[in-house]
Amino acid sequence: MLALVRLLQLASPALPVGAYTYSQGLEWLVESGEIKTEADVAEWIGDLLEFGVGSFEAPLLAALIGAWQRDDTIELARLNDDFLASRETAELRAETVQMGYSLVRLLSDLPGFAELAAGRERLLAIDEPAFPTAWAAAAAAWRIPGEMAVPAYLWAWLENQVMAAVKTVPLGQSAGQRLLAALGSRVPAVTERALALPEADWHNFTPGLALACSRHETQYTRLFRS
Structure with missing residues (x-):
């Protein structure tokens, strides 16, 4: 039961890592007119959930x-470097580094993690811990199994994207909840596939996301940092 409570804490939008300040290119898509409706949002976020x-x-x-x-430690460093290398724009890379840094600082003060001195030292030894690296450290320290951690992580990402859409399109709160209900129902299947996917088949070929994030970097007026 405690592992579940810790997992809810990790997946909460109240986790002070700044996730709410990022839209991952969604703001530019709204500004450019590519996303105008609830259906447009569902298609965009759903595709990123599946294919990114x-x-x-x-x-x-x-x-x-x-x-x-x-x-x-060798595998941790390799996976962390792979994730940093996968961030295709300056904003996306800055996002994961900033959120990773914030989570590392937070974990240093939290009970149940700060007591694991060896784990804390290994996390601090990573030069630029990406957000998934720090988040995984907390999940492992709190003995949260992967089959529980992955859907929670996906849900947290999904919730943040929907809330960004609610603010920028804009959409009403009911529309946001409809999107979360519909897209959230896809999380179990995405999780099952992710847990079984061999590394050779991992991919994030999402050129639309890369273009949107690149364009956002020079967007004149914006609410979000990505």
Whole structure:
């Protein structure tokens, strides 16, 4: 039961890592007129869930949790570097580094993690811990199994994207809840595939996301940092 409570804490929008300040290119798509309706939002976020986050970030997160559990420092460094290299724009890379840094600082003060001195030292030894690396460290320290951690991580990402859409399109709160209900129903299947996906099949070929994030970097007026 405690593991579930810790997991809810990790997946909460109240986690002070700044996730709410990022839209991952969604703001530019709204500004450019590519996304105008609730249906447009559902299609965009759903595709990213399936073909981006669910096909690369989610299986990588599961691998990171396993590496933390095994205390495999070489594998941790490799996976962290792979994720940083996968960020295709300056904004996306800055996002994961900033959120990773914030989570590392937070974990240093939290009970149940700060007591694990060896784990804390290994996390601090990573030069630029990406957000999934730090998040996986907490999940492993709190003994949260991957089959629980991955859907929670996906849900947290999904909730943040929907809330960004609610603010920028804009959409009403009821529309936001409809989107969360519909897209959330896809999380179990995405999780099951991610947990079984061999590393050779991981992919995040989402050129639309890369273009949107690149354009956002020079967007004149904006609410979000990505």
